[in-house]
Amino acid sequence: MNSIQLIDGKEIPVLGYGTWRNTDPKECVDGVVAALAAGYRHIDTAQMYGNEALVGEGMRLSGVPREEIFLTSKINNNNHAYEDALQSIDASLEALGTDYLDLMLIHWPVVQGHEEDWRESNIQTWRALETAYKAGKVRSIGLSNFKVEHLENLLPHCEIKPVVNQIRLHPGVLQTETVAMSREAGMALEAWSPLSPLPQMLEDSSLVALADKYSKTIAQVLLRYSIDKGYIPLTKSVSAARIQENFEIFDFKLSEEDLTVLDNWQWQGDVFF
Numbered sequence: 001m002n003s004i005q006l007i008d009g010k011e012i013p014v015l016g017y018g019t020w021r022n023t024d025p026k027e028c029v030d031g032v033v034a035a036l037a038a039g040y041r042h043i044d045t046a047q048m049y050g051n052e053a054l055v056g057e058g059m060r061l062s063g064v065p066r067e068e069i070f071l072t073s074k075i076n077n078n079n080h081a082y083e084d085a086l087q088s089i090d091a092s093l094e095a096l097g098t099d100y101l102d103l104m105l106i107h108w109p110v111v112q113g114h115e116e117d118w119r120e121s122n123i124q125t126w127r128a129l130e131t132a133y134k135a136g137k138v139r140s141i142g143l144s145n146f147k148v149e150h151l152e153n154l155l156p157h158c159e160i161k162p163v164v165n166q167i168r169l170h171p172g173v174l175q176t177e178t179v180a181m182s183r184e185a186g187m188a189l190e191a192w193s194p195l196s197p198l199p200q201m202l203e204d205s206s207l208v209a210l211a212d213k214y215s216k217t218i219a220q221v222l223l224r225y226s227i228d229k230g231y232i233p234l235t236k237s238v239s240a241a242r243i244q245e246n247f248e249i250f251d252f253k254l255s256e257e258d259l260t261v262l263d264n265w266q267w268q269g270d271v272f273f
């Protein structure tokens with residue numbers, strides 16, 4: 001699978017299988033197995049999702065060797081302190097049944113209980129990630145949902161630079177300033193919920209025609225949009241057929257004109273990010 005190099009020299013596959021809301025045990029395990037069978041080599045979970053043990057089970061059942069899989073988890077909001085974050089990394093490794101994570105992120109920058117001291121709490125949580133990195137428990141470390149002010153606070157305190165910012169990105173949610181600042185700091189952008197526009201776009205005949213032109217579905221166009229923008233889309237499905245469909249995006253590329261159409265598309269959904 002295509003991959004790109006992070007600033008710490010590690011390779012990351014450009015499409016990831018997400019597992020948010022995959023809490024039904026069978027659906028979660030089967031989804032991970034189906035994704036790895038389809039060719040995905042990048043799995044995204046989080047302490048918050050409560051499914052790390054199921055993700056680990058799916059990885060083992062798949063028969064794909066651990067070293068071929070790029071595995072990400074994220075520090076939960078209630079673990080924003082040096083010791084808590086460190087212990088939570090050990091707990092994640094235990095639950096996943098692995099002795100290393102490829103990538104560990106701070107899930108959210110401003111969390112309950114740290115509304116006032118989030119600046120210092122992010123610095124302490126980052127210290128824990130740096131400690132785990134030096135101990136070889138996590139091979140890369142990064143951020144999630146960090147906007148400009150959160151980056152401005154944390155970056156000057158990083159001994160080891162974050163390699164990724166995982167944020168919501170899709171037509172209608174462009175986060176231009178955050179993208180620019182993350183890139184300036186050398187981070188790769190991971191795009192969560194890239195299929196959010198799908199229900200609205202299915203009602204839009206011009207978008208249906210755009211996808212038809214490439215003989216692709218709108219879901220495939222949205223994932224390709226993300227890759228053509230230089231992002232790493234994370235996509236989730238519990239259906240083996242849709243998992244396969246979402247993987248079939250490496251045999252086409254969107255024109256500059258169509259990328260502009262998608263950049264300018266008006267989103268009518270929520271703006272949670």
Ligand SMILES: NC(=O)c1ccc[n+]([C@@H]2O[C@H](COP(=O)([O-])OP(=O)(O)OC[C@H]3O[C@@H](n4cnc5c(N)ncnc54)[C@H](OP(=O)(O)O)[C@@H]3O)[C@@H](O)[C@H]2O)c1
Pocket residue numbers: 017018019020021044045107144145166167191192193194195196198219220234235236237238239242243245246
């Ligand atoms: N860092 C963060 O704060 C954060 C926040 C949100 C998400 N994430 C990560 O990003 C991942 C992706 O986000 P997401 O879960 O919102 O995923 P998504 O891929 O944008 O959307 C998933 C939804 O689309 C449906 N779907 C998937 N493929 C489809 C297709 N080809 N045609 C029609 N419908 C399709 C799924 O339903 P079915 O399952 O029924 O197919 C599901 O309802 C998450 O799983 C998680 O790992 C991170």
